[in-house]
Amino acid sequence: MLQIYNTLSRSKQVFKPILPGKVKMYVCGMTVYDFCHIGHARVMIVFDMVVRWLRASGYEVLYVRNITDIDDKIINRALENGEPISALTNRFIDAMHADSDELGLVHPDKEPRATDYIQQMQGMIGRLIDNELAYQAADGDVNFAVRLLPRYGQLSGKSLDELNAGERIAVSGGKRDPLDFVLWKSAKPEEPADTRWSSPWGEGRPGWHIECSAMSCDLLGEHFDIHGGGADLQLPHHENEIAQSEGVLYGQNRSEEDAPFVNYWMHNGHIRVNEKKMSKSLGNFFLIRDVLKRFDPEVLRFFMLKAHYRSPINYSDTQLEEARAGLVRLYTALSQTHSTDSSVLDGNNPWVKRFTGAMNDDLNTPEAIAVMFDLATEVNRSQGSEKQALAGLLKGLAGTMNFLQRDPIEFLQSGSKKQGDLSPEQIEEQISARIAAKQAKDFAKADHIRTTLLEQGVSLEDKPGGITEWRRA
The missing domain is CATH 1.20.120.640 (Anticodon-binding domain of a subclass of class I aminoacyl-tRNA synthetases)
Known part of the structure; x- marks a missing residue:
């Protein structure tokens, strides 16, 4: 019987899908403004393993992993490159798919892009305003009013008093409270036309958190089995997803009888590089494609x-x-x-x-x-x-x-692709020379070739019929 550690309950729980034999799973995917690094690789590999095991266990799995194709980093990179947003994001989506295929990972059944779900996001924001959990600030942004939701912090285990603006993102002067987070960002005059959409609150674009709520609820329903992602997303991103999604459904007060947004939350651990946090500034930032070289x-x-x-x-x-x-x-x-x-x-x-x-x-x-x-x-x-x-x-x-x-x-025979490794052709040449030496009864030379190859990380095994197989050490 499968047990899963549920971040929400901070305990291992027997896994019971909402519908017998069927699992709906959403995983937070990549923000596509650059090539994927090994931190992304861990998320992809971990949840590939989860999907494979669920399917091997007899479950029918609907696996959704989103693509964030609009946010500040994407806009800044496109402006730096002098290219349209779609040209940038399509290029890195293709690169992400290539990395995933190289790693031998299953494809998500659905891979929604945020820009295809603007209407659904606006619908959720409108319902949050109607439920008095969101407001439009003086700067034009629409924000979620965190303190109006007493159960906020259930995933992280932190109370509202323990949270502070230093743990949040995008704190701005237009917010009523530093804990509030953006649902809809008002467009700035200098931002390109392809970064803004019309809305009841003026032109702008969605905040990051509302994207996942809209895509997951649209594709999996307002109550589904598993939500996954990296540990760094637990707070604030996943905490905010719960707040938004349950705020839409239940307003400010969800009762104990009301179904939660997600039953099981799964988070994979961080990656460190040589015992240090991975970052570009430290020069220990590794792209998947570079590692695979x-x-x-x-x-x-x-x-x-x-x-x-x-x-x-x-x-x-x-x-x-x-x-x-x-x-x-x-x-x-x-x-x-x-x-x-x-x-x-x-x-x-x-x-x-x-x-x-x-x-x-x-x-x-x-x-x-x-x-x-x-x-x-x-x-x-x-x-x-x-x-x-x-x-x-x-x-x-x-x-x-x-x-x-x-x-x-x-x-x-594949080796570890170290610089200086003998190529298969070079190894075969040495094996042929060794066979010739043995036929000429020059056993000293044959032994020397075997020893030299072994020193270079290649071991030989003589098989019946005069066949020699080789492998890298």
């Missing part, structure tokens, strides 16, 4: 899921090398047999029980991966049909997270 995409996915999704993780080349070493161990076990994966996993099998028990315990991927390593050890020890069956089971279990689905030799 040096490491296999499966290695990056494995690194991310070796840690529990709620835990902070430390990113470094050393950590990625360790992740690759782990995958090498697993693929090496599979390389000993021509196994096909067990697509139907027997729930009574002790290996399957251990694996599913780990995954059902709040998606405990570190423990599930430990099961995979133990199973790989058994593959190495076994023989014949038992080896074949265990290897198939290993591949089948790993497949629920999209690991170990490639040809083992292809992966073992």
Whole structure:
């Protein structure tokens, strides 16, 4: 039985979907003004894993991940580049999709863009004004009146008195209270025409928070199962989503009998780089596409899921090398047999029980991966049909997270893309020279070639019939 840590209750809870067998899940996506970095990669990889496990568990999942294609950063970048907003956002949406495909991630079933939901956002803002939870300030902005909602802070666990303007964004003089947040931003004279829309409150554009409320409620309904995102979004973004969405539905007072906006809130942990916060100013800011020039995409996915999704993780080349070493161990076990994966996993099998028990315990991927390593050890020890069956089971279990689905030799030859690595062609040339040396009975030269290749991170294995297989260490 699946249990999920619910940020809202600050506890693990048995997962019970609103509709039996069906799950509606919304994940906050990217703001598309630049290429995606490894922080984005963690969000995408974590919730890819969640979707895959829900589907492997028999649920029908409707997975929605939005795109923010209008906000201050986008406008500033487009002005810097001297290009239309749509040209900028379309370019980086294409880049995001390319990164996601490189990482081998499932596509969201719906991927709404904020600019396609302006009408729905305005409708919600109008209802919040009618419910006396929003007001238009002297500067033209429409703001949410936080102190009129006593239950504000339920997700973060902070009372209104504990919150302060330093924890908020976009504090302006037009607000009645520094805790209030913008629902509709009044257009500034210098802003381009493609950054403003007509509204009952004058020309302008939506605030960031209202975007997700409008898109999620339109596509999933006003009450759905799971809302996910990075831990940095818990406050203020997700707190504000709850306030807006429930404010529209219930006004200032939601009763205990009223359904919440979302049943389960899931947040993945932060990424640090060499034990420091990732930032461009520190020079430790890594784009997904740059990392994938040096490491296999499966290695990056494995690194991310070796840690529990709620835990902070430390990113470094050393950590990625360790992740690759782990995958090498697993693929090496599979390389000993021509196994096909067990697509139907027997729930009574002790290996399957251990694996599913780990995954059902709040998606405990570190423990599930430990099961995979133990199973790989058994593959190495076994023989014949038992080896074949265990290897198939290993591949089948790993497949629920999209690991170990490639040809083992292809992966073992892929290396870590280090500068100076021998190319496959160079390795094959050395193998041919070694074979020629052995045929000429120059065994000293043949041994020297093997030793030299090993020093360069390439190991050889002689097979019956004069075949030599190679892999990178």
